[in-house]
Amino acid sequence: MEITDALVLAGCFGVLLAIGIPVAYSIGLATVVTMLLSMDLVPAVTTTAQRIATGLDSFALLAIPFFILAGQIMNRGGIARRLIDFAKSLLGLLPARLAHVHIMASMLFGALSGSAVAAASAVGGVMAPQMEKEGYGKDYAAAVNITSATTGLLIPPSNILIVYSLASGGVSIAALFLAGYLPGILVGLGLMAVAGIMAVRRGYGARKPQDLIKVLRTFLEAVPSLTLLVVVMGGIILGIFTATEAAAIAVLYALVLSFLYREIAARDLPGILIDACLTTAVVLLLVATSVGMSWIMAYVNIPQNVATALVTVSDNPVVVLLIINVLLLSVGTFMDITPAVLIFAPIFLPVALDLGIDPVHFGIIMVFNLCIGLCTPPVGTVLFVGVGVAKTSISSVLRPLVPLFVTMVLVLLVVMYVPGLSLWLPDLFL
Numbered sequence: 001m002e003i004t005d006a007l008v009l010a011g012c013f014g015v016l017l018a019i020g021i022p023v024a025y026s027i028g029l030a031t032v033v034t035m036l037l038s039m040d041l042v043p044a045v046t047t048t049a050q051r052i053a054t055g056l057d058s059f060a061l062l063a064i065p066f067f068i069l070a071g072q073i074m075n076r077g078g079i080a081r082r083l084i085d086f087a088k089s090l091l092g093l094l095p096a097r098l099a100h101v102h103i104m105a106s107m108l109f110g111a112l113s114g115s116a117v118a119a120a121s122a123v124g125g126v127m128a129p130q131m132e133k134e135g136y137g138k139d140y141a142a143a144v145n146i147t148s149a150t151t152g153l154l155i156p157p158s159n160i161l162i163v164y165s166l167a168s169g170g171v172s173i174a175a176l177f178l179a180g181y182l183p184g185i186l187v188g189l190g191l192m193a194v195a196g197i198m199a200v201r202r203g204y205g206a207r208k209p210q211d212l213i214k215v216l217r218t219f220l221e222a223v224p225s226l227t228l229l230v231v232v233m234g235g236i237i238l239g240i241f242t243a244t245e246a247a248a249i250a251v252l253y254a255l256v257l258s259f260l261y262r263e264i265a266a267r268d269l270p271g272i273l274i275d276a277c278l279t280t281a282v283v284l285l286l287v288a289t290s291v292g293m294s295w296i297m298a299y300v301n302i303p304q305n306v307a308t309a310l311v312t313v314s315d316n317p318v319v320v321l322l323i324i325n326v327l328l329l330s331v332g333t334f335m336d337i338t339p340a341v342l343i344f345a346p347i348f349l350p351v352a353l354d355l356g357i358d359p360v361h362f363g364i365i366m367v368f369n370l371c372i373g374l375c376t377p378p379v380g381t382v383l384f385v386g387v388g389v390a391k392t393s394i395s396s397v398l399r400p401l402v403p404l405f406v407t408m409v410l411v412l413l414v415v416m417y418v419p420g421l422s423l424w425l426p427d428l429f430l
Contacts, residue, residue: 004037005034005037005300005302006297006300006302006305008033008034008037009030009031009296009297009300009302012029012030012033012034013026013027013030013293016030017334023335023336023339024282024285024286024288024289025289027286027289027293027339027343028048028052028292030293031048031051031293031295031296032044032048034296034300035047035296038300048292051291051292051295052288052289052291052292053288054291055287055288055289055290055291055292056287056288056291058166059242059244060162060165060166060173060242060243060244061162061166061284061287062244062247063157063162063173063244063246063247064162064163064280064283064287065276065277065280065284066244066248066250066251067114067115067157067159067247068115068279068280068283069251069272069273069276069280070112070247070250070251070253070254071112071113071114071115072118072272072275072276072279073251073254073255073258073272074109074118074225074254074258075113075118075122076258076263076264076272077254077255077257077258077261077263077264078258078263079109079112079225079254079257079258080109080122080126081126082221082261083109083112083123083222083225083226084101084105084123084126084127085218085221085222086218086221086222087100087101087108088101089214089215089218090215090218096195096196096199096200096204098127098130098131098134098136098204099131099136099140099144099192099195099196099199099204100195100196101127102123102124102127102141103144103148103151103195104188104192105123105127106119106120106123106145106148106151106152106188107148107151107152107155107184108225108226109122109123110123110148110149110151110153111151111152111156111157111184111229112152112225112229113152114152114153114156114158114159115152115153115159116149116152116153116374116381116382117149117381117382117385118152119148119149119152120145120146120149120382120385120386120389121385121389123145123148123149124141124142124145124149124385124386124390125389127141127145128141128145128389128390128391134204135204136199136204137202137204138390138391138392138396139392139396139397139399139400140198140199140202140204140400141390142386142387142389142390142396142397142400143386143400143401144191144195144404145386145389145390146375146380146382146383146385146386146387146397146401147191147375147401147404147405147407147408148188148191149382149385149386150371150372150374150375150382150408151184151188151191152184153337153367153371154180154181154183154184154187154364154367154368154371155180155181155184155185155188156176156177156180156232156233157177157232157246157247157250158176158177158180158367160337160338160341160367160370161173161180161363161367162176162243163341163342164176164341164345164363164366166287167341167342167345167346167349168345168349168359168363169346171359172426172430173236173242173243174236174237174243174426175360175426176360176363176364177233177236177243178233178237178425178426178429178430179361179363179422179423179426180364180367180422182421182425183368183415183422186411186414186421187368187407187408187411187412190407190411191404191407191408194403194404194407195404198400198403224257224260225257228253228254228257231246231250231253232246232247232249232250233246235249237430283338286336286338286339286342287338290339290342290343291342293342293343294342294343297343297346298346302347303346303347303351304350306347306351307350307351307354310323310324310351311351311354315355317355317356317357318417320351320355321365321416321417322416324348324351324352325365325369325412325416327348328340328344328348328366328370328373329369329373331344331370331373332370332373332374332376333373333376333377333380335373336374336381337370337371337373337374340370340373341366341367341370344366345363345366348366349362358419358423360426361419361423364422365412365415365416365422368411368412368415369412371408372405372409372412375401375405375408376405377394383397
């Protein structure tokens with residue numbers, strides 16, 4: 001019966017996705033159909049509705065709409081431009097400086113906004129014309145934008161790490177935030193190295209020395225924006241406020257800063273709030289329906305069966321982690337990161353725990369892995385945003401994307417097999 005339930009759940013979900021039903025509705029309908037194998041229609045629908053409602057009854061989830069709103073404000077409030085100016089003056093001596101500037105700015109803005117799509121659109125929208133003006137190819141600029149935008153999902157504060165905390169049953173958000181720093185910075189440095197080599201080989205960009213006064217000036221202009229990271233993470237680490245309260249403070253801080261910069265006015269707020277509400281509705285509907293699917297998976301023992309199957313293949317943590325990551329890389333090509341975390345964290349986390357893998361470390365591995373999926377067709381959201389911003393095509397961007405994609409996979413392997421990269425900061429501060 002359990003095998004039948006699992007096949008019906010997976011089959012129904014796959015068929016609904018294939019015929020173009022939105023992911024959230026596919027998850028909810030597949031859950032109801034699977035429940036019908038065990039109960040009548042009315043109890044099945046009622047139970048699904050109850051699980052969806054209780055899935056959103058979480059104080060921690062309030063952080064998501066607040067961080068989304070903060071990202072929307074930052075996107076329009078001139079914060080991205082000031083971070084780009086600082087990065088540009090700081091990295092002027094490097095060859096292919098605009099590529100390095102783009103990656104550093106994406107790391108900084110992605111960390112502030114907690115959104116890869118926001119980073120790809122905000123930073124990419126500013127950098128794409130500049131890179132094209134200095135002779136960089138559109139396909140190369142798009143590839144740099146697409147891959148670097150995902151670093152903000154690892155460098156806190158990150159909405160997807162909050163989602164993983166929910167899906168994992170309550171792993172510390174503060175620990176996850178701290179754990180994401182070194183892996184996020186490492187992948188950023190890896191992308192900078194490879195992007196620099198590619199740019200030099202293509203003859204892109206030349207060194208443009210910057211005077212110290214300009215570096216200091218752009219740094220001082222960027223300090224208020226960078227201070228947001230200190231306020232948010234410092235408050236969480238010191239226990240002054242929770243992640244949810246930190247998200248609310250981020251909204252207030254970004255709003256005041258944007259008004260001081262005179263980049264937005266009161267008349268802009270309704271549009272910003274509407275955009276934030278639309279994004280929040282999409283994310284939280286996915287969260288709600290995914291919680292219902294997670295419940296039915298636990299009800300029919302799918303996580304336990306998967307754990308048994310994987311341990312049957314090998315009881316070596318190295319081998320099992322490699323298998324899980326191959327599966328997640330495959331999932332990431334056709335599923336967005338939020339539903340993937342909500343669906344597969346309850347399946348694979350018990351396996352990781354049985355093998356003695358820290359849940360915080362596994363969370364970073366999982367999010368990092370699925371970040372790569374955002375850069376790959378056919379469903380990679382950041383891929384489509386990056387291509388649209390650069391005004392190029394997916395077929396053109398794939399060639400320069402491959403070396404950067406491979407770099408991300410190699411860094412993922414390092415993070416996977418060197419737990420200290422993820423666990424050192426949480427162990428140090430918590």
